[in-house]
Amino acid sequence: MQESEKELREVAKKLLLEKKVDLIIGYEEGTLPLRTRPIFIREADETKKLVWNFRCENNLCFYLKMAKERVGIVAKGCDIRSIIGLIKERQIKRENIFIIGVPCSGIIDRKKIEDILEGRELLEGIESDSQIILKGEGLEEKVDKDKLVHASCKSCKYRNPVLYDTLIGKEVSQGEGEEYSDVEEFASKSDNERWAYFNDEASRCIRCYACRNVCPACYCPQCFVDQSLPTWFGRTLHPSDTLIFHIIRTLHIAGRCVDCGACSRVCPMNIELRMLNKKAEKDVKELYHYEAGISLEELPPMATFKMDDPQEFIK
Amino acid sequence: MEGNRIVSKEKSEWKPRIIAFLCNWCSYAGADLAGIGRLQYPPNVRIIRVPCSGRINPYFIIKSLQHGVDGVLVSGCHPGDCHYISGNLVARRRFAILKRILEFAGVEKGRVQFTWISAAEGERFSQVIKEVTQEIKALGPNKRFVKEA
Numbered sequence: 001m002q003e004s005e006k007e008l009r010e011v012a013k014k015l016l017l018e019k020k021v022d023l024i025i026g027y028e029e030g031t032l033p034l035r036t037r038p039i040f041i042r043e044a045d046e047t048k049k050l051v052w053n054f055r056c057e058n059n060l061c062f063y064l065k066m067a068k069e070r071v072g073i074v075a076k077g078c079d080i081r082s083i084i085g086l087i088k089e090r091q092i093k094r095e096n097i098f099i100i101g102v103p104c105s106g107i108i109d110r111k112k113i114e115d116i117l118e119g120r121e122l123l124e125g126i127e128s129d130s131q132i133i134l135k136g137e138g139l140e141e142k143v144d145k146d147k148l149v150h151a152s153c154k155s156c157k158y159r160n161p162v163l164y165d166t167l168i169g170k171e172v173s174q175g176e177g178e179e180y181s182d183v184e185e186f187a188s189k190s191d192n193e194r195w196a197y198f199n200d201e202a203s204r205c206i207r208c209y210a211c212r213n214v215c216p217a218c219y220c221p222q223c224f225v226d227q228s229l230p231t232w233f234g235r236t237l238h239p240s241d242t243l244i245f246h247i248i249r250t251l252h253i254a255g256r257c258v259d260c261g262a263c264s265r266v267c268p269m270n271i272e273l274r275m276l277n278k279k280a281e282k283d284v285k286e287l288y289h290y291e292a293g294i295s296l297e298e299l300p301p302m303a304t305f306k307m308d309d310p311q312e313f314i315k
Numbered sequence: 316m317e318g319n320r321i322v323s324k325e326k327s328e329w330k331p332r333i334i335a336f337l338c339n340w341c342s343y344a345g346a347d348l349a350g351i352g353r354l355q356y357p358p359n360v361r362i363i364r365v366p367c368s369g370r371i372n373p374y375f376i377i378k379s380l381q382h383g384v385d386g387v388l389v390s391g392c393h394p395g396d397c398h399y400i401s402g403n404l405v406a407r408r409r410f411a412i413l414k415r416i417l418e419f420a421g422v423e424k425g426r427v428q429f430t431w432i433s434a435a436e437g438e439r440f441s442q443v444i445k446e447v448t449q450e451i452k453a454l455g456p457n458k459r460f461v462k463e464a
Binding site: 193196 | 460462
């Protein structure tokens with residue numbers, strides 16, 4: 001971990017000094033224990049603040065949409081898939097982006113840490129190779145890193161960047177396990193059970209739209225829920241309206257979502273948004289043999305068609 | 316919308332209310348032909364004419380359910396016959412994902428149905444409406460997405 005961090009800083013410094021990029025977007029240590037935050041670097045000296053570890057959870061590709069200059073970006077496997085999506089949809093230009101790819105063996109889910117803390121305050125987090133020691137007042141607990149890994153990361157098949165300008169560190173082994181086992185298990189439940197589950201999740205939604213705002217695939221100047229001439233989408237907190245918001249959003253990002261998990265991470269109400277998105281991803285893969293963010297050439301599946309597309313669902 | 320609802324206290328008298336989105340060029344003409352041919356079909360469908368099946372926003376379908384409709388039927392031109400060349404083909408992909416996601420979320424199979432009906436298929440139109448009405452009758456009133464008063 002330490003070595004790749006050193007390498008990362010050197011690469012970033014060189015890029016800025018050689019004026020290959022105007023801005024580096026990466027991660028720095030946050031002010032809270034076990035947290036990192038995004039950093040925007042324009043001066044070569046500042047590159048020493050850059051860090052890379054399993055706590056770098058943000059999908060920084062989100063900031064590329066606003067950048068007007070040449071940007072060097074520190075990106076994990078999933079972030080790079082988002083970048084490919086944005087390039088393909090002509091939101092950013094490939095020549096303006098310098099991708100510093102970092103192989104990632106999974107990031108930790110701070111919500112899982114919060115579950116362990118049960119409201120106690122975390123004052124210090126000490127990392128070793130396979131364990132994290134959580135310290136606070138009247139608290140000292142050792143936790144295996146594997147237990148804290150984010151749900152999206154566990155079975156991730158793209159831990160090594162698929163597209164990059166320079167690669168930091170060594171390639172890592174891919175995630176194990178069946179990618180869609182959660183979805184399949186859930187799909188085997190009855191209609192009523194599934195409906196009750198989604199209704200329950202949606203009833204907690206407070207419509208803060210954090211999931212939409214953080215999503216790398218959501219960049220419409222005006223989102224459907226903000227349309228007001230007329231206001232044809234329900235705006236109440238009724239589970240019917242909130243569930244419809246999540247379902248329509250899932251449809252909008254079907255074939256574009258790369259399961260970076262940003263929406264689940266930002267959700268203040270801990271709504272399991274991943275289930276719907278993963279299902280859409282699975283369907284697109286089954287029906288149109290397409291995976292988002294893998295190649296720059298393939299057309300987005302929902303923007304194209306084939307004469308012999310499956311249509312067994314049509315009477 | 317609530318005022319138009321066909322609701323009755325006794326379940327035996329309950330009649331489903333179905334919205335059919337028909338494309339202007341094929342399915343709507345197909346329905347017209349059924350009318351001209353004096354073909355009988357259940358009066359439970361309310362037809363909404365759209366320019367093309369590609370015009371149908373998935374939200375139209377979900378919103379219909381939210382407003383208490385018991386079933387939705389979407390019909391367009393057969394693949395290859397679209398007036399706009401490929402409207403129905405793009406729509407087909409959209410519908411495939413929509414249907415799977417809705418069913419995944421717990422909307423009963425058969426609540427939302429899709430079909431292709433050409434302008435010459437008046438007979439088929441009345442047949443499809445009969446089938447859809449029967450299936451939705453069997454499912455009972457729609458409870459999904461409906462806001463309880």
